[in-house]
Amino acid sequence: MIYRLAILCLLAVSSQAQQPNIIYIMSDDHDADAISAYNKKFIITPNIDRIGKEGMRFTNCFVGNSICSPVRATVLTGQHSHLNGIKDNRTSFDGSKITLPKLMKEAGYQTVLIGKWHLHSLPTGFDYWAVLPGQGLYYSTRLINMNKDTVKYNEYATSLITNQTLSWLKEKRDPSKPFFLMMHHKAPHRNWVPELKWLEIFSKKTLPEPPTLYTDTVGKGAAFKHQRMSILKDMTLCTDLKIDPQYIIDIPHLKPDSNEIRSYNAFMNGIPDAQRKRMKEIFAERGKLLQQLKPKDKDLLKLKYQWYMQDYLACVSSVDESVGQILNYLDESGLSENTLVIYTSDQGFYLGENGWFDKRFMYDVSMNTPLLVKWKGKIKPGSVNTSLVQNIDFAPTMLDGAGVKAPDWMQGLSLKQILTGKQSELARKELYYRYYEYPIDHYVIPHMGIREKQYKLIYFYTANEWEFYNLKADPQEQKNLVNIPKYQAEINRMKLKLVEVKNRYKDTEPAGELK
Numbered sequence: 001m002i003y004r005l006a007i008l009c010l011l012a013v014s015s016q017a018q019q020p021n022i023i024y025i026m027s028d029d030h031d032a033d034a035i036s037a038y039n040k041k042f043i044i045t046p047n048i049d050r051i052g053k054e055g056m057r058f059t060n061c062f063v064g065n066s067i068c069s070p071v072r073a074t075v076l077t078g079q080h081s082h083l084n085g086i087k088d089n090r091t092s093f094d095g096s097k098i099t100l101p102k103l104m105k106e107a108g109y110q111t112v113l114i115g116k117w118h119l120h121s122l123p124t125g126f127d128y129w130a131v132l133p134g135q136g137l138y139y140s141t142r143l144i145n146m147n148k149d150t151v152k153y154n155e156y157a158t159s160l161i162t163n164q165t166l167s168w169l170k171e172k173r174d175p176s177k178p179f180f181l182m183m184h185h186k187a188p189h190r191n192w193v194p195e196l197k198w199l200e201i202f203s204k205k206t207l208p209e210p211p212t213l214y215t216d217t218v219g220k221g222a223a224f225k226h227q228r229m230s231i232l233k234d235m236t237l238c239t240d241l242k243i244d245p246q247y248i249i250d251i252p253h254l255k256p257d258s259n260e261i262r263s264y265n266a267f268m269n270g271i272p273d274a275q276r277k278r279m280k281e282i283f284a285e286r287g288k289l290l291q292q293l294k295p296k297d298k299d300l301l302k303l304k305y306q307w308y309m310q311d312y313l314a315c316v317s318s319v320d321e322s323v324g325q326i327l328n329y330l331d332e333s334g335l336s337e338n339t340l341v342i343y344t345s346d347q348g349f350y351l352g353e354n355g356w357f358d359k360r361f362m363y364d365v366s367m368n369t370p371l372l373v374k375w376k377g378k379i380k381p382g383s384v385n386t387s388l389v390q391n392i393d394f395a396p397t398m399l400d401g402a403g404v405k406a407p408d409w410m411q412g413l414s415l416k417q418i419l420t421g422k423q424s425e426l427a428r429k430e431l432y433y434r435y436y437e438y439p440i441d442h443y444v445i446p447h448m449g450i451r452e453k454q455y456k457l458i459y460f461y462t463a464n465e466w467e468f469y470n471l472k473a474d475p476q477e478q479k480n481l482v483n484i485p486k487y488q489a490e491i492n493r494m495k496l497k498l499v500e501v502k503n504r505y506k507d508t509e510p511a512g513e514l515k
């Protein structure tokens with residue numbers, strides 16, 4: 001009997017020893033076009049690229065509802081918004097739900113969350129956590145700790161989250177157990193306040209303009225016309241582009257309102273003195289140009305786009321540096337040998353396409369998200385996969401990596417067979433999408449749809465408008481083909497498919513004419 005128990009204990013220890021550590025790194029609003037593994041036109045991100053070079057890069061990874069809190073709830077539950085309960089950024093997550101970290105804990109893992117949480121209730125299921133309150137701040141960053149105290153730090157948000165992660169790995173980790181660590185960056189979320197060292201570099205750059213930057217709304221649908229995420233009209237000069245109000249207060253068409261001046265002062269005062277002086281000098285160049293040119297319309301958009309991209313990309317460089325620090329530590333400590341590392345974002349982001357910033361739409365720019373995974377000895381270095389994958393797959397994949405079968409209520413598929421090269425394509429042929437939040441913040445009309453490899457069907461149900469795109473011929477989704485006769489058979493097929501997929505995913509909430 002004792003002998004049998006000893007054998008069982010040995011078996012348990014050896015299966016645990018094979019369980020990989022898992023590090024899930026998620027940034028916020030990091031579009032794949034701002035990662036050089038995907039696109040080199042804006043920025044070089046050597047550290048994030050390294051994950052793809054040593055592992056696998058997914059070119060067709062999408063989210064199910066392109067907005068912050070819903071994505072976070074999906075990653076925790078493997079479920080779409082209608083089942084996990086988080087359809088918008090304002091609902092509090094039910095901490096009593098069974099989630100990915102709780103299942104990992106049951107499987108013998110130490111579970112850790114550091115960084116952005118943004119689900120209103122406090123985290124559950126983690127052995128250790130430290131989270132930003134709400135959206136968090138770039139400077140004068142605060143973290144809520146496990147005692148529920150909110151502590152202010154002097155570090156820049158991206159560095160703080162990295163340093164807290166490294167200190168957990170070095171000082172708090174129990175080496176006898178595998179760990180599951182979620183490091184969630186705030187950056188590069190709006191209002192894109194960079195570190196001085198990267199601002200110095202990016203403020204000198206001229207970034208290429210997307211072909212659709214100056215697109216107008218002629219011939220576009222209701223949702224396109226109704227949105228308020230235009231760089232020209234909705235991006236603010238003082239809060240978003242950090243221009244001192246003194247430069248534009250006397251220019252009637254550029255004049256900021258009192259709220260904007262208040263929020264400008266609030267974030268500017270949060271930047272430590274040593275950096276603020278030089279940063280204000282750099283931002284003053286923008287103010288002087290506005291004072292001199294008093295630009296309007298296309299001329300103003302041209303300038304705003306450059307300043308937006310300079311700040312956004314500078315924030316991305318800090319994230320890339322953070323990833324490098326984590327990968328280097330894994331190498332130095334020998335942990336790389338048995339650690340699965342994932343890099344992703346909560347969704348894509350408009351970098352000037354259609355003249356926009358923000359996300360929310362089911363169009364590929366915002367529905368797409370980067371996904372790079374490395375796992376030494378398991379993934380063939382430098383591999384690329386084109387399967388249609390979605391963020392509902394993340395939880396089942398991490399569980400499978402840990403040797404745990406995902407519960408039936410999770411809606412995604414494990415990517416383990418894809419990662420290990422045993423399978424090249426998922427069986428799934430289409431992805432389901434549904435966006436709810438309206439009107440705030442950006443007046444994007446609620447919509448739903450399905451995306452296949454070649455075609456996409458979108459239904460803006462409160463406006464009762466359909467859009468249909470041929471993604472192979474029109475990857476920028478500029479030509480809505482819904483009324484083109486030769487596509488009617490395809491469109492009818494996809495309308496039926498949309499109803500089937502809605503039912504398959506147990507989305508019972510009616511949407512316009514769809515029940």
Ligand SMILES: [Ca+2]
Nearest residue numbers: 028029068346
């Ligand atoms: Ca986001």
